[in-house]
Amino acid sequence: MQEGMDALRYRESAAPPGTVFACLWTHGHPAGAPAPLVQRVVPDGCVDVIWWARRAEVMVAGPDTGPMPARLEPGELLVGVRLRPGTAPPVLGVPADAMRDGRVPLRELWGADADRLGEALVDAGDRAAVLAGAVRARMTEGPDPLVPGLMARLEGASVRAVAEGLGVSERQLRRRALAAFGYGPKTLQRILRFQRALALARAGRPLADVAYAAGYADQAHMANEVRGLSGATIRELL
Structure with missing residues (x-):
């Protein structure tokens, strides 16, 4: 570099x-x-x-x-x-x-x-x-062992389903997610989905395809979520 x-x-x-x-x-x-x-x-x-x-x-x-x-x-x-x-x-x-x-x-x-x-x-x-x-x-210990499983299960799943899959309560899942990521599971899910959409759009995929592939209900849903998280349209972020 x-x-x-x-x-x-x-x-x-x-x-x-x-x-x-x-x-x-x-x-x-x-x-x-x-x-x-x-x-x-x-x-x-x-x-x-x-x-x-x-x-x-x-x-x-x-x-x-x-x-x-x-x-x-x-x-x-x-x-x-x-x-x-x-x-x-x-x-x-x-x-x-x-x-x-x-x-x-x-x-x-x-x-x-x-x-x-x-x-x-x-x-x-x-x-x-x-x-x-x-x-x-400074990393004398690894992250919370819940982190890999949560990241792997979160895409397209409900918080309840993720908690059940990890063998923890929804309350414990939220507490540990806040400590590890800074967000509850739903907010983390929104941010990761937003980043998937942004990566696909920057790769040149049509926005309608991006919305489907990233897991949004439709292109309007994606537009609202992107603006809510970034204060801009997805095209402005490209």
């Missing part, structure tokens, strides 16, 4: 196989730009750990329930790692719902270790790899 200020646009790279990361990424805004760059961040069930170069500070973002603006000043560079849904609590040391819709300095969770990490990244070569290594080192 290119890390210098010549890489001033959003770029993703694949995460190492078998890790808790969905991807590693960088994002920047040219120093000579006439105005800040404000972009829309939409819910994806993930939590991002982000180094802001100008402040040499590490922040935590998400999980989000709706659109969030991301503002980059001219000359700013961000380096981030994206944690897969349900994997953040062991890394951060707090339940995911404590971070919901939040943008919080990592020092509030890691103390002085976060400040040392932010300073170390200033002179690091592959910053994304260094950040990923620091995050991975």
Whole structure:
């Protein structure tokens, strides 16, 4: 991944196989730009750990329930790692719902270790790899064992059916989902379906086909859900 200020646009790279990361990424805004760059961040069930170069500070973002603006000043560079849904609590040391819709300095969770990490990244070569290594080192235990089963069963199923399949009560399912993902099962289901639809639409599928394949009742249902979660139409997000 290119890390210098010549890489001033959003770029993703694949995460190492078998890790808790969905991807590693960088994002920047040219120093000579006439105005800040404000972009829309939409819910994806993930939590991002982000180094802001100008402040040499590490922040935590998400999980989000709706659109969030991301503002980059001219000359700013961000380096981030994206944690897969349900994997953040062991890394951060707090339940995911404590971070919901939040943008919080990592020092509030890691103390002085976060400040040392932010300073170390200033002179690091592959910053994304260094950040990923620091995050991975904090995972002394795995996510809630319910996470894989919930993710596998949630598509197109009722919460009651998912709970029965996992052998837990609906109340326990909701409590553990909130702690692991930051959302109850129904909200998580909506967000994952929205992300499936967005991926299909970006791959060039007709929107009527996207609605059916993603599990919406029809295209109007998809349009309402997409706007509710992102504040935009699906075409505006492509």
